[in-house]
Amino acid sequence: MAVKTKPVRIYEGDQGPVRLLAGLEKRSPAEVVHAALAEYFQTHRGEIAATFTHAQEMIAAGDLEGLAEALTAGTDAQVNAMLADIEG
Amino acid sequence: MADWFLRVTKRCLVEDLGFSPDAIDATLSDLAVTNDIVLAFLDKRSNHPEGQEVVTGLRSNKVVFTLHLGEHRGATWFQKAVLDASGVPITPAVVWLLAVRFHRSGKAEDAYPYFRDLDAKNRLLPTAEDVKALLAQSRRTLAASLIKDVPHLIEDARESPGRVISALLGDRVSVRLVFERSDPPMLTVAISQNLRPGDMAMPPDWLLLIAAAFLPETPIGRLSFSPDLGGSPLSPDEVAFCDFAE
Numbered sequence: 001m002a003v004k005t006k007p008v009r010i011y012e013g014d015q016g017p018v019r020l021l022a023g024l025e026k027r028s029p030a031e032v033v034h035a036a037l038a039e040y041f042q043t044h045r046g047e048i049a050a051t052f053t054h055a056q057e058m059i060a061a062g063d064l065e066g067l068a069e070a071l072t073a074g075t076d077a078q079v080n081a082m083l084a085d086i087e088g
Numbered sequence: 089m090a091d092w093f094l095r096v097t098k099r100c101l102v103e104d105l106g107f108s109p110d111a112i113d114a115t116l117s118d119l120a121v122t123n124d125i126v127l128a129f130l131d132k133r134s135n136h137p138e139g140q141e142v143v144t145g146l147r148s149n150k151v152v153f154t155l156h157l158g159e160h161r162g163a164t165w166f167q168k169a170v171l172d173a174s175g176v177p178i179t180p181a182v183v184w185l186l187a188v189r190f191h192r193s194g195k196a197e198d199a200y201p202y203f204r205d206l207d208a209k210n211r212l213l214p215t216a217e218d219v220k221a222l223l224a225q226s227r228r229t230l231a232a233s234l235i236k237d238v239p240h241l242i243e244d245a246r247e248s249p250g251r252v253i254s255a256l257l258g259d260r261v262s263v264r265l266v267f268e269r270s271d272p273p274m275l276t277v278a279i280s281q282n283l284r285p286g287d288m289a290m291p292p293d294w295l296l297l298i299a300a301a302f303l304p305e306t307p308i309g310r311l312s313f314s315p316d317l318g319g320s321p322l323s324p325d326e327v328a329f330c331d332f333a334e
Contacts, residue, residue, distance in 0.1 A: 004315065020202045049308040051293060055300035059235060066233035068224070073291035075223050081170040082219045085179075 003052055090134045091285045092166070092181035093171045093226070096126060097218045099211060104188040108247060112221045117230070124187055128157045129164070132182045139164040143200065146207045152186065154200075163187045165213070168288050177288045182222065185211050230258030234301040241265060242302065245275065252317060256257035260284050261298060264326070266318035275333035276304040278317045278326040303313070306331040 010018065010033075021032045041048070058066040092115050101107040105123060132155060139153030143163050145151060154170040155162035163186045167176035187206055189199035206212040237257060245253050245267040252266045262280040267273065279298050281290040303311065314328035322328055 015138065027096045028267075043174045043189050045308070047109075048296065052243050052300050052308050052311065053320060055297040056304050059238075059301050059304055062235050064235060067234060067297070068227040071227040071230060071291075075227075076244055078223060079216065079219050082167070082182075082214075083177050083216055085167060085170050 008033065090137070091184055092137050093222060093285060094130055094133055094183050094185075095214075095222050096185040097187075097214050098221070099206075099215075100185055100187050109236060110238070112217070112227060115225065124158060125162065126185075128291075129155060129162060129185045133164060133185075134291050137181070137183045141182075143203050145200075146203045146212070148207055150213065150290055152203070152207075152212070155185070159191055160188055161191045163199075163203045167214075169288070171321065178288050180283070180286055181286060182214075184214050184218075186214075208304070226258070226260060230260050233258035234298065238301040243277065249273075249330065250318065252320065256284065257298070261290070261294070261297040263298070263302075265302065266317055272332045272334050274330055275302070276317055276328055278316045278322055280323065280325050280329040281327060282325045292323070295327060303329060303331045309318075 016028045016031050021027075022029045027034065027035070054069070055070065057063075058070065096105070096116065096119065098109065098112045100108055101111045101119075105125060107119070107123075111119060116126065116130055120130050139149075139155055140280045141154045143152040143154055145265055149291050150165050152163050152165050155164050165184045166187055167182045167184060169181045170179040172178050187199075187203050189263060190197075203212065212333045234257065239256065240263070241253060241255055241263075245251070249267050249269040252264050254262070254264045258260055258292050260283050262282070262284065263277055265275065265277040277299065279290075281295065282288070283290050299311070310331055312330050314330040316322060317326075
């Protein structure tokens with residue numbers, strides 16, 4: 001059965017390397033991107049696992065403050081953008 | 089739900105409405121229970137972020153609208169979402185209640201001179217503390233929803249196998265989930281990456297935190313992406329995770 005695919009935009013400069021690897025490995029560009037993604041996940045498995053497992057622990061413990069703190073990603077940029085808008 | 093937050097500035101809460109400074113951490117719904125002016129602000133600006141009558145004579149370059157609240161007048165400002173260079177929202181939109189005062193036309197203590205005086209003293213618009221409190225409260229509301237609401241959603245899904253259940257977590261994150269009575273049974277949750285209100289992109293960490301709430305027993309090695317939701321296609325903004333649910 002054919003695997004479903006979806007279009008993904010990549011940087012123009014990455015098109016050459018993807019084609020090169022596809023040719024060398026005798027794979028399709030989609031297979032090269034798929035394999036690269038799998039390797040990326042493997043490389044970053046530790047940090048992904050740490051975030052996911054820590055979240056599970058906080059949820060199990062009902063740690064409201066801990067979870068709220070874990071959701072602070074991107075907050076500084078939002079605060080700065082909103083303040084610049086207020087002062088602008 | 090409106091496509092914007094509604095919020096009262098701390099100065100307005102304390103000086104105009106008589107709340108304690110701690111009220112900055114309360115939800116607007118909680119404040120509305122004890123204050124008719126906040127309730128009226130909530131009712132009116134939930135449907136229309138802007139009014140019809142502008143407060144004139146302000147030095148700041150903001151378009152501030154009046155809000156008629158019985159014998160009181162309020163001043164509200166619709167702070168639209170800030171966009172990045174690509175036109176993508178990077179902040180939520182907010183309607184701020186900036187000030188409230190009894191309306192005594194022609195009198196020195198009337199609401200409109202009061203609004204202009206606050207503006208001249210740079211005390212009318214929201215402060216950094218107001219903005220930080222808004223975002224902190226939003227995070228707390230979402231965190232509370234992950235702890236309290238998600239277990240009920242999972243239970244509902246288990247009780248109705250095959251039915252897609254939709255929810256909005258903490259007024260911010262749209263999710264859909266389905267429990268399939270296959271062998272073994274499977275729970276799939278699709279998480280929208282467009283944050284409400286508006287269409288802000290979700291920070292990547294949030295996706296894992298929300299997935300963890302729906303799959304609390306799943307070891308990371310068994311966490312799987314799903315290409316669909318119980319056989320139905322995902323929306324372009326959704327990412328779906330699944331695991332066995334025995």
